[in-house]
Amino acid sequence: MDKITVIGSGLIGSSWAIAFANAGYRVHIYDRDESSFANSERYIRQELASLTSNADEVIQRITYTALLAEALEDAGYVQESIFETLEAKQDIFSAMDALVGEDVILASSSSSIPCSAFSEALGHRAQCLIAHPVNPPHLIPLVEMVPAPWTNASVTEKATLLMNDIGQTPVVVNKEIEGFILNRLQGALLNEAWWLYQEGYASVEVIDKCVRDGLSHRWSFMGPFQTISHNAPGGLVDYAERFRGFNFEIAKSRANPTPWDLDAAKNAAAEVEAIESKMGLDDAVTWRNDMLRSFKQWKSDSSNS
Amino acid sequence: MDKITVIGSGLIGSSWAIAFANAGYRVHIYDRDESSFANSERYIRQELASLTSNADEVIQRITYTALLAEALEDAGYVQESIFETLEAKQDIFSAMDALVGEDVILASSSSSIPCSAFSEALGHRAQCLIAHPVNPPHLIPLVEMVPAPWTNASVTEKATLLMNDIGQTPVVVNKEIEGFILNRLQGALLNEAWWLYQEGYASVEVIDKCVRDGLSHRWSFMGPFQTISHNAPGGLVDYAERFRGFNFEIAKSRANPTPWDLDAAKNAAAEVEAIESKMGLDDAVTWRNDMLRSFKQWKSDSSNS
Structure with missing residues (x-):
C-alpha cells in the first residue's frame, strides 16, 4: 500500500x-x-x-x-x-x-x-x-x-x-455513535463552558484559563480517568464514591438544555479576538501550529526520558 | 503580609x-x-x-x-x-x-x-x-x-x-456556583466519559488517549473557546452556527442522567492500573509530579520564545 x-x-x-x-x-x-x-x-x-x-x-x-x-x-x-x-x-x-x-x-x-x-x-x-x-x-x-x-x-x-x-x-471505537468519543467529550465540556459563559459566571478568558492553565496540565499526559485516579487517596473507586454525587448534580443541572445562544457567540468571539491580539500575533494559525509542533516535541521528549 | x-x-x-x-x-x-x-x-x-x-x-x-x-x-x-x-x-x-x-x-x-x-x-x-x-x-x-x-x-x-x-x-469567578468553573468543566467531560465507558463504546485507555493524545494538544495552550475559534473558517460564530446543532444533540442525549455506576468504577480502576503498570513505574505520583514539572517548564519556555 x-x-x-x-x-x-x-x-x-x-x-x-x-x-x-x-x-x-x-x-x-x-x-x-x-x-x-x-x-x-x-x-x-x-x-x-x-x-x-x-x-x-x-x-x-x-x-x-x-x-x-x-x-x-x-x-x-x-x-x-x-x-x-x-x-x-x-x-x-x-x-x-x-x-x-x-x-x-x-x-x-x-x-x-x-x-x-x-x-x-x-x-x-x-x-x-x-x-x-x-x-x-x-x-x-x-x-x-x-x-x-x-x-x-x-x-x-x-x-x-x-x-x-x-x-x-x-x-x-467499539461501536458507532454520533460524534464518536473525542467530539462527544469536547462537546460535553463545551456545553458546560457555553452555559457558564451565557449565564455570566465567568468570561471567555477565565474559562479558557481554567482549561489551559489548570485541567490541561494533567490531561497533557494523563487522560481523564487516570487523572481522577490520582485525586482520591484510594484511587478511582474512592474518587467515584466521593464525587459521583457532585457530578450527578452537574448532570442534573443540565437536564433541560437549550442550544448555544448566537448573540453570546458574537460576544465570545470578540473576547477570543482580544485574547489573540493581546499576543501581538499577525497570524494566529501560524502561532497555533508552532505551539502544536512544540507541544508534540515536548511529549516525544518527555515520554522517552 | x-x-x-x-x-x-x-x-x-x-x-x-x-x-x-x-x-x-x-x-x-x-x-x-x-x-x-x-x-x-x-x-x-x-x-x-x-x-x-x-x-x-x-x-x-x-x-x-x-x-x-x-x-x-x-x-x-x-x-x-x-x-x-x-x-x-x-x-x-x-x-x-x-x-x-x-x-x-x-x-x-x-x-x-x-x-x-x-x-x-x-x-x-x-x-x-x-x-x-x-x-x-x-x-x-x-x-x-x-x-x-x-x-x-x-x-x-x-x-x-x-x-x-x-x-x-x-x-x-463572577458569582458563586457549586463546583465553580474548573470542576464543572471537568465534571461535564467526566460524565460523558463515564457514560461512554459504561455503555461499552470505548475502553478507559481509548477515552484517556482521546484527551491525552488529541484534545490536550490544543488545550495545553488554548482554552476551549479559543480552540473552536480555529476550527471553522469564519471563527467562533461560524463554529457555533455549524456545530451548535450537534452539541445540542449531545446535551439532549444526556437529559436523563444516572449516577456513575460503582461496578463500572471497579472495572475502570483495573484498566487504569494496567495503564500505569505498563509504564513500569513504581511510584505513579512521583512520575506524575515529574511530568507536571516538565510540562510547566515547557509552557514557561514556549510562552517566552
Missing part, C-alpha cells in the same frame, strides 16, 4: 497529505475544484518547511488531480476529507464505490457522522470506515477508527496499522 | 506550603493531628529537592503547630485545606472566626462548596473567599478565586495579588 489518495484539498485534506507524504507515501490529492490546488500546495510547502529538512523531496510525492477515476487508480487507501454534510458524504462515497476494486480501504475524516449513515447501500461497504483526525492531523497524533457494523475487521486492522506506520496514534 | 497560615497538613496543604515558602513567605502549618507532620515534611522535602537548589533554606521557613491560635497569630493570609465536607468547613471557619482580627484573609481550598455555605454567620465573613487550587498547586498554576456575595472586594483583590506574587495564575 504505497499510494494514498486524499479526497478534498482543504485544510484537513492538505494536512493529511503532509502526514502521509512525510512518512514516505505517494499521495494523490483529488478535488473537483482545481482552483483550490494552489492554496493547498502553499500550505503544504509552508508546513513541510517547519517539519523536515527534506521538504523538497517530500513534496515531490504529492500530486493533484480533478479526475476522481485518476485519483483512485492504484490507490491502497483513500482518506476522504470533504465538507461535512451527510449528502456530501453520500455523494462522494457513491462515486468512489462505482470506481474502486476489492482491495482499497475507503476511510472518511468525518468528525461526527457515523460511517453507516453513508455506506449502507454501497457494494464496497465492507471496505469503508471512519478515520477521524484532530485538526490538524500532521501535528496532532490521535485518530479515531470507527468501523460500521459491516466493516470487514481486516479493513479496520489494516487502516489502524497504516496510522501507526505514519506516526499517528489510532484508537478503535 | 509575610506570614501565611496553612490549615491542614495533607497533600493539598503541604503543596500550598511549598508554593508559598518557595516564593519567600514564612508558612505556619496547622493540623490538629500532630502525627501527620512527619509525612507532610517528608513530602515537602522531596518536592522542594526537585524545585529548587535552595531546598534547605526554603524548608526553614515552614513550621508546624497543633494549636490553632498559635497558627493564626500574625498571619496575613490563611489557606484552609482540610477534608471537604460542609460540616468540616463550617467548624474550622467558626473556630478561626473567633480567633482572628480584621486584617487577615481567610481563603478556603474548597473544590466545590461555595464560600457562602460556611461563612454567612461569621463576624469576619467579609474576609472569607474561595481560592481553589488544582492538585497539586505547587506544580499547576491555576487558582479559582470565588468571593461570597459579602466578601469585601479588596479581600478578593489582595488575595489575587498574592497568588500572582507566588507565581500562580489566579482567575476571578
Whole structure:
C-alpha cells in the first residue's frame, strides 16, 4: 500500500497529505475544484518547511488531480476529507464505490457522522470506515477508527496499522455513535463552558484559563480517568464514591438544555479576538501550529526520558 | 503580609506550603493531628529537592503547630485545606472566626462548596473567599478565586495579588456556583466519559488517549473557546452556527442522567492500573509530579520564545 489518495484539498485534506507524504507515501490529492490546488500546495510547502529538512523531496510525492477515476487508480487507501454534510458524504462515497476494486480501504475524516449513515447501500461497504483526525492531523497524533457494523475487521486492522506506520496514534471505537468519543467529550465540556459563559459566571478568558492553565496540565499526559485516579487517596473507586454525587448534580443541572445562544457567540468571539491580539500575533494559525509542533516535541521528549 | 497560615497538613496543604515558602513567605502549618507532620515534611522535602537548589533554606521557613491560635497569630493570609465536607468547613471557619482580627484573609481550598455555605454567620465573613487550587498547586498554576456575595472586594483583590506574587495564575469567578468553573468543566467531560465507558463504546485507555493524545494538544495552550475559534473558517460564530446543532444533540442525549455506576468504577480502576503498570513505574505520583514539572517548564519556555 504505497499510494494514498486524499479526497478534498482543504485544510484537513492538505494536512493529511503532509502526514502521509512525510512518512514516505505517494499521495494523490483529488478535488473537483482545481482552483483550490494552489492554496493547498502553499500550505503544504509552508508546513513541510517547519517539519523536515527534506521538504523538497517530500513534496515531490504529492500530486493533484480533478479526475476522481485518476485519483483512485492504484490507490491502497483513500482518506476522504470533504465538507461535512451527510449528502456530501453520500455523494462522494457513491462515486468512489462505482470506481474502486476489492482491495482499497475507503476511510472518511468525518468528525461526527457515523460511517453507516453513508455506506449502507454501497457494494464496497465492507471496505469503508471512519478515520477521524484532530485538526490538524500532521501535528496532532490521535485518530479515531470507527468501523460500521459491516466493516470487514481486516479493513479496520489494516487502516489502524497504516496510522501507526505514519506516526499517528489510532484508537478503535467499539461501536458507532454520533460524534464518536473525542467530539462527544469536547462537546460535553463545551456545553458546560457555553452555559457558564451565557449565564455570566465567568468570561471567555477565565474559562479558557481554567482549561489551559489548570485541567490541561494533567490531561497533557494523563487522560481523564487516570487523572481522577490520582485525586482520591484510594484511587478511582474512592474518587467515584466521593464525587459521583457532585457530578450527578452537574448532570442534573443540565437536564433541560437549550442550544448555544448566537448573540453570546458574537460576544465570545470578540473576547477570543482580544485574547489573540493581546499576543501581538499577525497570524494566529501560524502561532497555533508552532505551539502544536512544540507541544508534540515536548511529549516525544518527555515520554522517552 | 509575610506570614501565611496553612490549615491542614495533607497533600493539598503541604503543596500550598511549598508554593508559598518557595516564593519567600514564612508558612505556619496547622493540623490538629500532630502525627501527620512527619509525612507532610517528608513530602515537602522531596518536592522542594526537585524545585529548587535552595531546598534547605526554603524548608526553614515552614513550621508546624497543633494549636490553632498559635497558627493564626500574625498571619496575613490563611489557606484552609482540610477534608471537604460542609460540616468540616463550617467548624474550622467558626473556630478561626473567633480567633482572628480584621486584617487577615481567610481563603478556603474548597473544590466545590461555595464560600457562602460556611461563612454567612461569621463576624469576619467579609474576609472569607474561595481560592481553589488544582492538585497539586505547587506544580499547576491555576487558582479559582470565588468571593461570597459579602466578601469585601479588596479581600478578593489582595488575595489575587498574592497568588500572582507566588507565581500562580489566579482567575476571578463572577458569582458563586457549586463546583465553580474548573470542576464543572471537568465534571461535564467526566460524565460523558463515564457514560461512554459504561455503555461499552470505548475502553478507559481509548477515552484517556482521546484527551491525552488529541484534545490536550490544543488545550495545553488554548482554552476551549479559543480552540473552536480555529476550527471553522469564519471563527467562533461560524463554529457555533455549524456545530451548535450537534452539541445540542449531545446535551439532549444526556437529559436523563444516572449516577456513575460503582461496578463500572471497579472495572475502570483495573484498566487504569494496567495503564500505569505498563509504564513500569513504581511510584505513579512521583512520575506524575515529574511530568507536571516538565510540562510547566515547557509552557514557561514556549510562552517566552
